[in-house]
Amino acid sequence: MNPSLNLWLIPILPLAGAAINGFLGKRSSRRAVTTVALVFCGAAFAMALWVAYRFSSLSLPHQEYLAHWIRIGNFSADFAFYLDQLSLVMLLVVTGVGFLIHIYSVGYMWDDPSYYRFFSYLNLFMFFMLTLVLANNYLLMFIGWEGVGLASYLLIGFWFTKDSAASACKKAFIVNRIGDFGFLIALFLLIKHFGSLNFEQVFSSVEHLSAGAETEALLTAVGILLMVGACGKSAQIPLYVWLPDAMEGPTPVSALIHAATMVTAGVYMVSRSHVIFDRAPTALTVVAIIGTLTAFFAATIGIAQTDIKKVLAYSTISQLGYMFMACGAGAFSAGIFHLMTHAFFKGLLFLGAGSVIHACGGEQDMRKMGGLRSYIPWTFLTMSIATLAIAGIPPMAGFWSKDEILWKAYQVSWVYWAVGVATAFITSFYMFRLWYMTFFGDYRGAQVEAHGHDSHGHDAHGHGEPHESPMVMLVPLMILALLSLVGGFVGWGNHFEHFLAPALGAGEAAAETTSGVTEYLLMGVSVAVALLGWWLAYLLYHKRQDLPQKIADALGGLYQTVVHKYYIDELYAALFVKPLIDGSTRILWQDVDRKIIDAAVNDSGDGARRVSDEARQMESGNIRSYAGWIAAGSAVVIAFMIWTWMGAR
Amino acid sequence: MVPLSYYLVLSGFLFACGVAGFLIKRNVITIFMSIELMLNGVNLSFVAFAAHWQALAGQVFVFFVMVVAAAEAAVGLAIIIAVYRTRETLNVDQVNLLKL
Numbered sequence: 201m202n203p204s205l206n207l208w209l210i211p212i213l214p215l216a217g218a219a220i221n222g223f224l225g226k227r228s229s230r231r232a233v234t235t236v237a238l239v240f241c242g243a244a245f246a247m248a249l250w251v252a253y254r255f256s257s258l259s260l261p262h263q264e265y266l267a268h269w270i271r272i273g274n275f276s277a278d279f280a281f282y283l284d285q286l287s288l289v290m291l292l293v294v295t296g297v298g299f300l301i302h303i304y305s306v307g308y309m310w311d312d313p314s315y316y317r318f319f320s321y322l323n324l325f326m327f328f329m330l331t332l333v334l335a336n337n338y339l340l341m342f343i344g345w346e347g348v349g350l351a352s353y354l355l356i357g358f359w360f361t362k363d364s365a366a367s368a369c370k371k372a373f374i375v376n377r378i379g380d381f382g383f384l385i386a387l388f389l390l391i392k393h394f395g396s397l398n399f400e401q402v403f404s405s406v407e408h409l410s411a412g413a414e415t416e417a418l419l420t421a422v423g424i425l426l427m428v429g430a431c432g433k434s435a436q437i438p439l440y441v442w443l444p445d446a447m448e449g450p451t452p453v454s455a456l457i458h459a460a461t462m463v464t465a466g467v468y469m470v471s472r473s474h475v476i477f478d479r480a481p482t483a484l485t486v487v488a489i490i491g492t493l494t495a496f497f498a499a500t501i502g503i504a505q506t507d508i509k510k511v512l513a514y515s516t517i518s519q520l521g522y523m524f525m526a527c528g529a530g531a532f533s534a535g536i537f538h539l540m541t542h543a544f545f546k547g548l549l550f551l552g553a554g555s556v557i558h559a560c561g562g563e564q565d566m567r568k569m570g571g572l573r574s575y576i577p578w579t580f581l582t583m584s585i586a587t588l589a590i591a592g593i594p595p596m597a598g599f600w601s602k603d604e605i606l607w608k609a610y611q612v613s614w615v616y617w618a619v620g621v622a623t624a625f626i627t628s629f630y631m632f633r634l635w636y637m638t639f640f641g642d643y644r645g646a647q648v649e650a651h652g653h654d655s656h657g658h659d660a661h662g663h664g665e666p667h668e669s670p671m672v673m674l675v676p677l678m679i680l681a682l683l684s685l686v687g688g689f690v691g692w693g694n695h696f697e698h699f700l701a702p703a704l705g706a707g708e709a710a711a712e713t714t715s716g717v718t719e720y721l722l723m724g725v726s727v728a729v730a731l732l733g734w735w736l737a738y739l740l741y742h743k744r745q746d747l748p749q750k751i752a753d754a755l756g757g758l759y760q761t762v763v764h765k766y767y768i769d770e771l772y773a774a775l776f777v778k779p780l781i782d783g784s785t786r787i788l789w790q791d792v793d794r795k796i797i798d799a800a801v802n803d804s805g806d807g808a809r810r811v812s813d814e815a816r817q818m819e820s821g822n823i824r825s826y827a828g829w830i831a832a833g834s835a836v837v838i839a840f841m842i843w844t845w846m847g848a849r
Numbered sequence: 850m851v852p853l854s855y856y857l858v859l860s861g862f863l864f865a866c867g868v869a870g871f872l873i874k875r876n877v878i879t880i881f882m883s884i885e886l887m888l889n890g891v892n893l894s895f896v897a898f899a900a901h902w903q904a905l906a907g908q909v910f911v912f913f914v915m916v917v918a919a920a921e922a923a924v925g926l927a928i929i930i931a932v933y934r935t936r937e938t939l940n941v942d943q944v945n946l947l948k949l
Contacts, residue, residue, distance in 0.1 A: 821945035827871055 202258050205251055207281040207334060208266045210291070213244045214326035221323065225316025234306050237319035241302045241326055245295040252288060260284050260702060261400070263336055270339070274395050282336030282399055285703040289536060290333040290468055293543045297460045298326050300676040304551050305452040307673035308558065318358060318450065325351035329461055333468065338387050338397040341469070345383070345433065348462045349376045355457060356449040368445035375442040379432015383469075386425035393418060403475040416480060423476050423483025426469065427490065434466030434520045437494045441769060443517055447509040451554030454509060459516050459550050460543040467523040467539050471532040474704055478530070488528020488612070492619045495521030497766075499626040503633070504762040507564050508553050511634050515590065516546055518623060522605050525616055531608030533700040537691055538605055541597035544687050545589035548680035552583035555673055556638055559666040560645055566637040568645040575666040578674050580639050582681040587635045589684040591628035592730040599730075600688030603723050604697075610722055617722070624726050628733025636741040856897030863890030877929050877939045881922075888918050 217240025225233045261284040270277045283291075302322060309318050328351055332344025349372075357369030390397055394405040409415045430436065435443035446458045457463070470477065470487065477484050498517035505511045519542050526535035557564055559576045573580045589596035592603070602624060609616035643666070668674070690696045740748050752759045761767065818829065867887030874880050892911045899907025933939055 823941045823944065824872060824875070831868055831872060 202262050204264060205254065205258075205262070205283070206247075207251070207264045207283060208279070210244050210247045210251075210295070211327050211330035211334060213240045213247070214323040214330065216240055218320045218323035218327060221316050222320035225320060228316065230310065230315055233316045233319055237323055238299075238302055238306070240323060241295075241299050244326060244330065245299040248291045248295040251283065252292060255288060258283070263400075275391065275397075277337045277339040277397055279340065280336040281334040283334065285700050286468070286471060286536065287333055287703075289540060289700070291330070293540050294326070294329050294333060294461050297543050297547050297680070298329070298456055300679055301452050301456040301460070301547065301551065304455075304554070304673050304676040305450075307670045308452050308554055309450060312450075314358070318355075321351055321354045321358070322453075322456070325355065325457060325462070329465070332465055336399055338390065338399070338402070341472075342383065342387065345429075345465060345469075346380065348457070348465060349373060349380070349433070352376075352446070352457050352462055355453040356446045358449055358453065362448065364445075365448040368442075368448040372442040372446050375439050376432045379429045379439050382425040382428025382432075384429075386422045386429065389418070389422050389425070399472065406475050406479060409479070416482075419476050419480035420482045423473070423480040424486055426473055426476070427483065427487050430466030430470050430524070431490065432466075433469075434463050434524070435517050436466070436490050436520065436524060437497060440494060440498065440517045441772060444510055444513040444765070447507070447513050451509065451550060451557060454513070455547045455550030455554065458513065460547040463516065463520055464523070464539045464543065467520065467527065467535055470524070470527045471536055471704060474527075474532045477527070478705060484528050484530060486528070487524050488609075488616060491521045491524025491526075491528050492609075492616050493521070494518065495525060495623045496619050496626075497521075499623045499630065500762060501765050502630040503626060504759065505630075506566050508556065508566050508569070508634060508638065509550070509564055511566075511630060512546070512549055512553055515549075515627065515631065518627060519546065519590070522602060522620065522623070525609055525620060526605040529605075529609045529612040529616065531605065532704040533697040534601065534604040534608050536700060536704070537696050538601035541589070541601040541684070541687050544680055545586045545596070545598055545684040548582060548586040548677060548684055549590065551673070551677055551680065552579050552586060555579040555669045555677065556583075558669050558673070561666075563645055566634060569638045569643070570641040570645075571639070571643040572666055573639040575643075576668045578668060579677065582674075582677040583639070584635065585681040585684050587631045589688075591631050591734065592624055592726055593628075593734075594727060595685075595688065597684045597686070597688035599727070600691040603726055604691060606726055607719055607722055610718075621726055621729055625729040625733045628730040629737050632734045632737030633741050636737055640742055641745070853897055853901045857894055860890045860894035860897065863887070863893060866890075875940045875942055877932070877941055877944075880941065881925055881929065884925075885918060885922070888914055 217236050220236050220240075221233055225236075228236075261282055263283070264281045266279040266281065269279050302319075305318065305322065309315055312318060325348060328344045328347025330344070332341055332348060335341035335344060353369045353373045356372050357365050359365045360369075387397060390402055394402050396402055396405070406419065409419075431439045443458055443463065447454055449458070477487070495518045498514045498521060502511050502514035502518065505514060519538070523535040523538050523542070526532070526538060555576065556569065556572060556579060559572060559579070560569060563569065585596065589598035592599045594600075606617055606620045606624070609620055645666075740751075764770070818825075820826075864887050867883045867885075867890060870883030870886065871880055874883065892914055895907040895911045895914070899905065899911075929939070932944060936944060938944070
């Protein structure tokens with residue numbers, strides 16, 4: 201029997217912070233708001249560290265029951281928490297990166313008039329994310345799942361007076377709902393066939409199912425539906441469209457929610473459900489194909505973006521694709537490994553981008569940056585580490601995890617590997633493109649004019665030339681840079697994989713069939729393509745800066761297609777949004793609402809008035825007519841009495 | 850001994866005359882008298898039944914009705930006088946201020 205760790209405190213602490221800041225923050229000073237937000241979030245991080253410290257003495261999986269929730273017949277779902285190697289990794293990543301981003305936000309959001317609201321939402325997000333990670337059943341996980349969607353909605357639309365932000369948050373929410381629909385149906389199927397949503401019960405029932413076409417069909421359906429949910433939350437094809445728009449939110453939000461933590465919820469959910477996927481090879485193939493396609497597709501869009509945050513957004517989608525590629529190859533631990541390193545370097549990239557934007561007084565267009573290396577040396581240094589990490593240059597974190605994924609994918613099919621390597625090349629290219637455009641060459645922006653020309657509120661001291669961010673923003677950058685630098689070494693000698701093996705099934709470790717030589721060869725290839733991408737970016741965006749325009753002109757239509765993100769948004773607008781709006785306008789509004797619902801109400805009102813106009817005539821005010829009615833009424837009563845009396849005889 | 854049915858027929862006739870007068874006549878005084886006629890028609894049936902069943906309750910009821918009728922006459926006549934003073938008419942068809 202394990203000692204109680206009071207796991208419930210971990211999600212509840214940020215919730216308390218959110219409540220305090222949300223209800224009292226408006227009247228408190230910025231200093232008080234900061235203290236509350238950081239103390240509660242930091243306490244959750246400290247708890248997570250303490251749990252990690254106690255971890256080796258626990259018998260796993262460690263479960264803690266907090267309270268009844270739903271008990272109907274044999275079905276039950278409780279407020280209970282589940283701790284194993286997988287939740288521990290997620291717990292540390294979420295609280296750790298989350299805490300760093302909280303600190304960073306203090307500097308970034310200091311001048312925003314809704315400072316308290318921002319931290320309240322941020323803490324609320326932490327609460328839901330930790331609920332998602334720690335839940336011991338799918339239903340509680342779904343609460344967290346929906347909750348992070350809500351927090352994401354609130355934070356994308358943080359500057360809700362901006363039209364684009366308001367529509368971006370709606371888009372994110374609606375697209376996520378489509379995914380949630382799949383997730384929900386998967387849950388219904390699980391309840392119908394296993395009568396439970398508890399992880400332990402579901403997984404042991406799945407393991408004990410007899411083999412057969414019917415079992416496989418059921419598990420494939422559940423797996424694919426879960427993947428639909430994951431596609432929404434983790435921005436995979438075809439539901440990735442919300443993530444680039446989500447960049448309308450404040451940059452720390454992009455770092456925390458749309459890069460490091462929330463978007464990885466899908467990967468976590470799929471890994472958590474690995475027992476189901478292990479027995480549904482078709483579903484796994486679907487996951488792998490979606491992941492591979494997304495990785496490649498999003499990376500190509502990233503090439504032509506000029507908004508620094510949009511590049512990072514497409515890069516996030518692409519990296520999430522890698523994680524799903526790993527999951528689809530059955531290498532869940534490689535996916536989680538990449539999830540962790542990605543949280544470090546992508547969080548760092550976004551925070552660095554925030555620092556760059558801050559330095560340029562709110563400018564996000566890379567064409568107006570350049571030469572920032574000398575103005576913001578610390579940001580440059582940390583961003584460089586992150587760029588090397590995501591490009592997969594050894595010995596940075598990204599190299600280890602990406603290589604692990606490619607190696608596992610190669611063992612399943614060389615096609616995944618080939619697309620993965622091509623993606624790695626493109627990734628390296630667009631990241632170094634961003635690096636060169638931002639930090640090298642000459643500064644192309646106008647001298648930063650007086651502040652207040654955008655709603656970012658953080659450029660109050662943005663006069664003159666670009667300037668370095670305050671220490672409160674730089675320290676998280678440095679810590680994340682350190683993690684991006686050394687975070688990959690936990691994967692050395694497959695330590696990480698062996699650590700996760702009890703939670704993710706040991707089956708994958710047995711797949712080491714190809715000789716070591718192949719592994720090193722593949723590793724060499726991926727490093728080579730990364731360097732090639734770097735060289736190409738150097739050539740095009742540093743050495744011969746006239747070339748990109750010429751190439752773009754030469755490619756013509758193809759280039760335009762990429763710049764416009766393959767017109768996917770336009771396609772969705774034409775396919776789904778416009779028919780929906782037209783249908784709503786013409787059928788639902790003008791026909792159903794106006795001609796049926798409104799008409800029913802109006803006509804019944806009119807009818808009542810017409811009937812009462814007639815009935816009103818009885819109330820003539822003429823005494824004798826009243827008397828007549830009384831007499832007639834009495835006559836009817838008497839006639840009735842006589843009639844019943846006759847009948848009784 | 851006059852049979853009970855004679856009294857009842859007379860009583861019904863008196864009541865019907867009252868109802869008819871009430872409905873047909875326009876003069877308030879006449880209507881008022883019609884009401885008295887109906888009351889007395891009912892009184893007649895009460896005493897007839899009291900005599901027939903050898904029970905006093907019917908006669909007691911008649912006293913009550915007569916008291917109420919007297920009270921009603923006092924109030925009713927007062928109202929009629931008040932109405933006449935304001936409206937200068939005893940025609941009920943013209944006393945229709947309650948209409949709408």
